[in-house]
Amino acid sequence: MPPGDIVYIPTYGTSIMILGSSKAIFELLDKRSAVTSSRRDTPMRHLDGIRDEWRRHRRAFWQHFTPNATKRYLAIQSDFAHMFARKLLSDPSGLKQHVRYTFAGAIVKVAYGFTVGETNDKYITLMEKVTEGLQAFVPGRYLVEFLPIVRFVPPWMPGARFHQDFAVWRGAADEARKGLYLRTKQGLESGETSQSVLAKLLETVGDEGHEREIAENVCMVAFEGGADTTYSTLQSFFLAMSLSPEIQHRAQAELHSVVGPDRLPTHDDRPALPYVNAIIKESLRWQNVLPLGVHHTTTEDTVYDGYFIPKGTMLFPNTWTCLHDPEVFPDPDRFWPERFLGPDGQLDPAVRDPSKYTFGYGRRICPGKHFADASLFINMATVLHVFDISPPPDEDGKPVRIEPRMTNGIMSYPEDCRCTVTPRSQRARELILEDH
Template sequence: MLSEFIASTDPTLATLAGTSWFILVLVYIRYLVSWKTRSRGLPPPPGPRPLPIIGNRLDWPKANQWATFRDLGMKYGDRLGSPKAISEFLDRKSANTSDRPPSAVSDLIGLDINFSGDKRTFWQHFHPGALPAYQQTQRHAAHRFLRRLLEKPLKLREHIRFAFTTAIVKVLFDIDVSDENDEIMDIVEAALAWTGEVLMSGKYLVEVLPVLKYVPPWIPGATLQRLSVYYRYTIARLKDVPYGRAKVALARGEGADCVVGKLIRKMIGERDGRPTSEEEDIIKNVATVSLEGTLCLHYMFSTVQTVFVAMSRYPEVQKKAQAELDAVLGPNRLPEFSDTSSLVYVNVVIKEALRWQVVVPFSLPHMTTEHDVFRGYFIPAGTVIMPNVSACMHDPNIYEDPYEFRPELFIHNGKLDFSGAPDPASFVFGFGRRICPGRYFAENGLFINVASVLHVFDISPPVDDQGNVIDIVPQVTDGLLCYPVDCRCTIQPRSAEARVLIQAAQRVG
């Protein structure tokens, strides 16, 4: 009808309209032929129909994301969502699935740390063989954590952040953080905030239309553009301030054994002078990612909070862990890293906390670099892959009663056993070449803090001003980075001897 109307009014317009339709048909046919050639006739993975240009970005749910995608998997066929499939695709094909998708938000806020080039440098200082050098620092931070809990038990979240931040700052820069008001604490807190912004997929329209990153900050509605000024400032502080302190200390002959000190000395080698600007960028990137980009701190912050929530709701689990600690340690000392293999139940409490409330429900996004075929489906190059880790960790076919806290899932005949239920650490820390490089440091920190707390404190539900028990419903925040919504609890020393043990350990530490 439209072409007939145009033809009756203007032959030139009719010719133009016909030519346009012909070109569109040719483009569409070419697209179909190209797709058939690339895909070799194989179908893409099933799912909601994508929109032109933006694909399925608008299908991303605003809340309860992992459960929504679990349900979609059940609707369309969960051939790519099982633990076995995820491991097979991301681990065995890691050469093709370890890229990261571009992020308009990261570009806008100036998050230009290229960790891929520095990963080997990072690994040299955080592989399992390097970790014993940091155990004294982690143990000392755990003892400070106990003392702070003893004095101000209501400030649980603040104490957890302080404990883990001070440990990693000491390891990296040989900087002693005195209290929560220290400049370094402010810098790290700000960095944690912007990482949450980057990981909150779907929060900003610029992720759907990347061209919006060029909108000036004075335009109404350009919220992220205005915030980006502050985020750029926090990133610059994170990279420069701790490094500057460590560099000055090294010039005084101090801090030679911290990670940054070792990197500086290694890079200048035997020659006189200072590291080049390129070498300094590598050192700053390694240190910055150690503090923030690996999510190491987030894993520790969130999981320890989860342990407190679980212990307050499952007193029988707490009693079993404490009985094991009493049998192995006795009443006169705190846990050491050498006790790790003997404290089987404490270890599975940590494993279950990682599973029960997953810190990063989708891991971090991967992207294919080349076309691939997996289980009969064509996976184009540039496909973004977000493994639904939380769905895997709550699959009733794998973990019995998945919403209950049951450490016994991972024990058989008194030993760690993952034959019946996969080790959560094999999923929650990432996959393939993108596995969190700070994983082993994080696991050490979790062990020494959780074991120490359970040995000297009783954790029970919180009470109101009238002494009535407050029922804390286990729940985590929405987004790609999750924390317990409420981790309030009552924390008291197990005995007078436990109180003395805390005080004595802090004096010695």
């Protein structure tokens, strides 16, 4: 077995295994997904306020996010991408808030049918709190995960901070879930909310009891799973662009020849834009948002390459290693979209596709992947078509070189993605302001 293929970390009451190669990940999480698709029922999951019943939730979710179903949401994604461009034009320094609004806003519109407030939206603020809670799934961050007895420690004891943390996250999750449901329901009654995933689910399951709870959870999970992952990926894209003017110029030349100066890109342009597609792949690879994926738990004992893996082991796929393997991606820390293109300038199918890794594995693979991919495309293509992105200036006006570094945690974000965003021309400015 190659060194680091699997690393087993025995801890009190829990076994953790890090899967460090493509072979180990696909063998265990994909081929053996019948016994590796649980999420450990840790005290965390009881405390975090979300009931499991994963299969029913997942089935309900998939129906609304298949590649075909996702086509229904492309117009909403485009509207939000145009709004994003307008926000960047009027307030370029608010980049992070605008990225947040664009993705969270599109998901809320699709899932619940209404448009979130443009600033300080209650639900976006609540979701920021909830995603802080998702960080709790970092192995070892909270003692409670490994010493279940600690769960019964009273909140006033030193070291029992999880009680307070969980109370905040659970409160935020409950408030968001209930509030979003009520808002949708009232909106449907008054005619203010348009068609949405929740409205469709309520049509089929009715609006009482347990089935309704599943419908609420499905939409909440879309918001939870979708908003921060895309938020981080788009921030990494801005950072990469500010560091690589030649990449921007090549993408802009491609957009100019395919889309022209008189309109903004649409999803229909995508097949004719191999270089922009290569930028998306590289953005998913370069600083991937879930470096250790999301853990899967074994539901039976199993053996891998002669190593015994007990039931209940948490398997963490080392997605980062697979996407930074120098044998597969030469000079892996460099943002270099050309790696995905063949000599004919088209995407080369022989190069490892990062989306086979970043979106997870087996039966747990991200059900929002088609939605995420389409959303990243329209936002990146729109931004590249009308803006130049460059490093931020220091006090003397000289460009600051930002070191690409990511935060720690199960989800990771660029530590610093400051950049200068300016419209490319007077024509670009007009295009942004036109009513689309």
